[in-house]
Amino acid sequence: MSGSVMTDQLRADGSLRHLLTLEGLPRTQIERLLERSQGFVRPLGATPAMSRSLAGATVANLFTEPSTRTRVSFELAAKRLGAQVVNLEVQLSSRVKGESMLDTVYTLQSLHVDAFVIRDAEAGVLGLVAANVAPHVSVLSAGEAHVSHPTQGLLDALTVYQRKQRFEGLAVAMVGDIRHSRVARSAWHALHTLGVGDLRIVAPPALMPERDEFAGCTRHTQLATGLKDADVVMMLRIQKERMGQGDLPQGAAYFAAWGLTRERLALARPDAIVMHPQPMNRGIEIASEVADGPQSVIRDQVRNGVAVRMAVLAEVLTSRAGGA
Ligand code: ASP
Numbered sequence: 001m002s003g004s005v006m007t008d009q010l011r012a013d014g015s016l017r018h019l020l021t022l023e024g025l026p027r028t029q030i031e032r033l034l035e036r037s038q039g040f041v042r043p044l045g046a047t048p049a050m051s052r053s054l055a056g057a058t059v060a061n062l063f064t065e066p067s068t069r070t071r072v073s074f075e076l077a078a079k080r081l082g083a084q085v086v087n088l089e090v091q092l093s094s095r096v097k098g099e100s101m102l103d104t105v106y107t108l109q110s111l112h113v114d115a116f117v118i119r120d121a122e123a124g125v126l127g128l129v130a131a132n133v134a135p136h137v138s139v140l141s142a143g144e145a146h147v148s149h150p151t152q153g154l155l156d157a158l159t160v161y162q163r164k165q166r167f168e169g170l171a172v173a174m175v176g177d178i179r180h181s182r183v184a185r186s187a188w189h190a191l192h193t194l195g196v197g198d199l200r201i202v203a204p205p206a207l208m209p210e211r212d213e214f215a216g217c218t219r220h221t222q223l224a225t226g227l228k229d230a231d232v233v234m235m236l237r238i239q240k241e242r243m244g245q246g247d248l249p250q251g252a253a254y255f256a257a258w259g260l261t262r263e264r265l266a267l268a269r270p271d272a273i274v275m276h277p278q279p280m281n282r283g284i285e286i287a288s289e290v291a292d293g294p295q296s297v298i299r300d301q302v303r304n305g306v307a308v309r310m311a312v313l314a315e316v317l318t319s320r321a322g323g324a
Pocket of ligand 1: 279
């Protein structure tokens, strides 16, 4: 599987300009983003964190794939920092996608858009846009094909840290459709960089990634060995939209072999946390009693998503020459 076009994400002074992937991002930069994110987290029921720090900036959300949480949380994040937001759902045929996307971006750039938040099903389109925008403009990934979902990786790392207060010494099991998952790739990049030593990918052979990916992770094709004494169990959705018909496991059969039930979760540590990026296929990769159970931090992940997107927007827009 091909990766995205690599574009330099940092400015000459080391500040973050684009966020397309967590791969290769320095640990100090990831830690800085997590610290900044934590500063935006508020308990449920309290007034959300808000400021006018991005007043005068404009953020455009360009989504060519469906999204609920990511799009809404990027929009709330921008608005809670005082930026203006435009949302576009773009339908482009893949043949003309790169060019049409650039035309759309140039138009919006002329309308003073400062940051583009883009989700696209094709690897490479985000890199193309990032390589062609004006120097004061930033591009942020909201999910690129199977390749990366960096703000998800950050919110996952933040959620782990809030519950465990460390990364070193943790055993993290990522379970399910790793092969097609951008969430697993970004979690791997974040957690590996942050020092998680025991990082496991746990999947049936058909859903395992190629051998040259996920360096530093151990591979488990048995759920029981993968879950054993894990501190964190990260369940992943079966990505039907990225599979051929042939390799699609049947729902009930998949659940019987790979679904996370209460009994199976008991193989992990008693204080293990359960994560899922959503949308969940309840009764396929996870039982409802686990998704809604006491070890689940799935709703924390959603709450942390807004905080992380605020931190990333603040980081790229206020570190420009002249600020927001
Ligand atoms: N919402 C996540 C993503 O966009 C996870 C998923 O769709 O399974 O990748």
